[in-house]
Amino acid sequence: MGRMVLEKVEKRFGDVTVIPPLDLEIEDGEFVVFVGPSGCGKSTLLRLIAGLEDVTGGVIRIDGRDATTVPPAKRGLAMVFQSYALYPHMTVRKNISFPLRMAKLDKAEQDRRVEQAAAVLNLTDYLDRRPGQLSGGQRQRVAIGRAIVREPAAFLFDEPLSNLDAALRVGMRLEISELHERLKTTMIYVTHDQVEAMTMADKIVVLHAGRIEQVGSPLELYRTPRNRFVAGFIGSPRMNFLEGPEARRHDASAIGIRPEHIMPSPNEGAWKGRVGVSEHLGSDTFLHVHMEGCADPVTVRSGGEVDMHHGDTIYMTPDAGHIHRFDDQGLRIA
Amino acid sequence: MARAVTHQRKTLNTAIAWGIGLLIFFPVLWTILTSFKTEAQAIADPPVFFFFDWTLENYAVVQERSDYMRYLLNSVIIAGVSTVLGIVVAVPAAWSMAFVPSRRTKDILLWMLSTKMLPAVGVLYPIYLIFIELELLDTRTGLVIVMMLINLPIIVWMLYTYFREIPGEILEAARMDGASLREEILYVLTPMAVPGIASTLLLNFILAWNEAFWTLNLTAAKAGPLTAFIASYSSPEGLFYAKLSAASTMAIAPILILGWFSQKQLVRGLTFGAVK
Numbered sequence: 001m002g003r004m005v006l007e008k009v010e011k012r013f014g015d016v017t018v019i020p021p022l023d024l025e026i027e028d029g030e031f032v033v034f035v036g037p038s039g040c041g042k043s044t045l046l047r048l049i050a051g052l053e054d055v056t057g058g059v060i061r062i063d064g065r066d067a068t069t070v071p072p073a074k075r076g077l078a079m080v081f082q083s084y085a086l087y088p089h090m091t092v093r094k095n096i097s098f099p100l101r102m103a104k105l106d107k108a109e110q111d112r113r114v115e116q117a118a119a120v121l122n123l124t125d126y127l128d129r130r131p132g133q134l135s136g137g138q139r140q141r142v143a144i145g146r147a148i149v150r151e152p153a154a155f156l157f158d159e160p161l162s163n164l165d166a167a168l169r170v171g172m173r174l175e176i177s178e179l180h181e182r183l184k185t186t187m188i189y190v191t192h193d194q195v196e197a198m199t200m201a202d203k204i205v206v207l208h209a210g211r212i213e214q215v216g217s218p219l220e221l222y223r224t225p226r227n228r229f230v231a232g233f234i235g236s237p238r239m240n241f242l243e244g245p246e247a248r249r250h251d252a253s254a255i256g257i258r259p260e261h262i263m264p265s266p267n268e269g270a271w272k273g274r275v276g277v278s279e280h281l282g283s284d285t286f287l288h289v290h291m292e293g294c295a296d297p298v299t300v301r302s303g304g305e306v307d308m309h310h311g312d313t314i315y316m317t318p319d320a321g322h323i324h325r326f327d328d329q330g331l332r333i334a
Numbered sequence: 335m336a337r338a339v340t341h342q343r344k345t346l347n348t349a350i351a352w353g354i355g356l357l358i359f360f361p362v363l364w365t366i367l368t369s370f371k372t373e374a375q376a377i378a379d380p381p382v383f384f385f386f387d388w389t390l391e392n393y394a395v396v397q398e399r400s401d402y403m404r405y406l407l408n409s410v411i412i413a414g415v416s417t418v419l420g421i422v423v424a425v426p427a428a429w430s431m432a433f434v435p436s437r438r439t440k441d442i443l444l445w446m447l448s449t450k451m452l453p454a455v456g457v458l459y460p461i462y463l464i465f466i467e468l469e470l471l472d473t474r475t476g477l478v479i480v481m482m483l484i485n486l487p488i489i490v491w492m493l494y495t496y497f498r499e500i501p502g503e504i505l506e507a508a509r510m511d512g513a514s515l516r517e518e519i520l521y522v523l524t525p526m527a528v529p530g531i532a533s534t535l536l537l538n539f540i541l542a543w544n545e546a547f548w549t550l551n552l553t554a555a556k557a558g559p560l561t562a563f564i565a566s567y568s569s570p571e572g573l574f575y576a577k578l579s580a581a582s583t584m585a586i587a588p589i590l591i592l593g594w595f596s597q598k599q600l601v602r603g604l605t606f607g608a609v610k
Contacts, residue, residue, distance in 0.1 A: 086507075098508075098521075
């Protein structure tokens with residue numbers, strides 16, 4: 001079981017408020033991703049849940065029990081760190097069994113659980129090595145192994161993939177999702193990478209300056225971002241924002257349109273611009289178009305093989321059904 | 335791309351390194367050579383290098399005149415006990431400063447170090463009086479206490495530096511894994527800090543072994559360590575260079591051998607790739 005409720009949880013370091021009072025509910029078995037730019041307080045929030053930091057105010061409940069002042073060891077949570085944080089002087093086997101030894105489980109049960117975790121994570125051949133002799137991906141798996149043997153109420157992941165190279169990251173992403181499917185245990189995952197958030201989460205919590213900007217499923221956030229921050233943060237490449245006359249025509253202070261919702265054409269369209277840099281990804285091409293009266297270039301998604309060059313004139317037509325309108329506070333206009 | 339270093343350049347660097355090394359080592363070498371000369375050859379002008387009548391006479395005389403083993407025992411006890419005591423006191427201190435620093439931690443560290451900037455002779459008088467009062471003059475206990483206290487700032491600083499290099503996340507991982515504070519220190523921190531603790535022990539042992547100011551001033555015949563033993567041969571009258579050299583060689587030999595064997599320990603790395 002791993003249902004968590006945060007009530008008015010607050011964190012200050014001296015005079016600096018890192019997290020103003022916030023409320024959050026996490027259901028049992030959910031995969032929740034905290035996402036936000038660096039310094040938004042997502043890691044701090046995770047550490048508050050873990051108990052590695054003390055809350056300045058508020059209450060944290062884990063499965064209905066007040067855990068606010070319970071030390072980390074007694075919260076029944078397992079954590080995977082960005083740096084893996086393996087014990088360098090212990091073998092993989094000792095690393096994975098460490099939490100079991102701390103829990104004073106009998107030797108046979110320890111061995112059974114370690115073997116089982118190693119089998120799941122493809123670590124059986126490496127049990128007698130030390131962390132220094134493993135690759136980054138293997139170390140990360142050891143860290144996950146150390147977390148799963150405890151059979152915790154919830155897993156906490158603190159940017160676990162950011163030290164891995166791009167290819168490995170995609171692989172581990174799938175493995176973690178797979179693990180969640182199998183274990184059905186609550187997972188809280190912190191990342192600054194919105195792709196990780198979109199692909200893994202049941203529920204995304206977007207944080208900005210310690211505040212929760214929006215909570216919802218990946219597609220909810222993509223389709224109906226509550227404000228400009230979420231609109232700009234979720235989706236890749238990011239949403240284009242237009243202000244001025246174009247926005248006024250839609251009765252808004254600003255409008256947003258995603259690159260995939262603009263139709264480019266060499267001959268005709270609602271907006272006219274000049275092609276700047278184009279990024280060819282093979283399957284798609286992203287054109288950065290400079291428009292009269294717009295400070296930032298507008299990004300447009302086009303087909304894979306498009307015949308547009310730097311300096312060409314281009315016409316664009318936004319898909320009317322996908323225009324997001326924002327008021328002068330940056331909030332979404334329904 | 336690796337930097338291209340030419341063969342000549344490498345040879346030159348090696349030659350320079352050896353040159354500097356020999357220059358530094360020369361006084362020690364000269365002392366050792368002199369200890370095998372006769373007193374007349376020791377002060378010969380021009381000085382003789384390798385081609386003299388090698389003799390062990392000086393060692394025999396020195397051993398006959400003064401009891402080397404007693405001085406050696408004093409040195410071992412004073413340096414050893416003061417070092418171990420210092421570590422026992424410094425480990426918790428360094429731990430708290432490295433892992434739960436307060437706003438004043440930096441100040442405390444600097445203040446501790448500043449005590450080493452004080453000329454030792456400045457506190458000789460009060461300490462001497464205290465020693466008379468407590469009847470600690472010329473006792474091993476007294477020297478152990480003084481030696482431990484004067485080296486404590488260095489031990490704390492060294493351990494603090496080593497502990498700081500242990501990534502905090504590993505300790506947090508231990509906490510998350512259900513380890514109590516005692517278990518965290520016993521099973522995670524200490525094993526990881528062993529190379530650091532060992533080098534601190536070693537360096538401090540060497541410092542205490544070589545300490546002369548306090549040993550000369552606070553001991554006489556009974557508790558004098560090897561530094562006092564050497565000093566007893568540096569007399570202004572008579573031809574004692576060869577014997578002084580023999581005494582010095584005997585005094586530095588144990589620590590030189592210890593240092594030689596523990597070289598690896600002194601330079602051994604701290605973490606083995608747990609992070610990154």
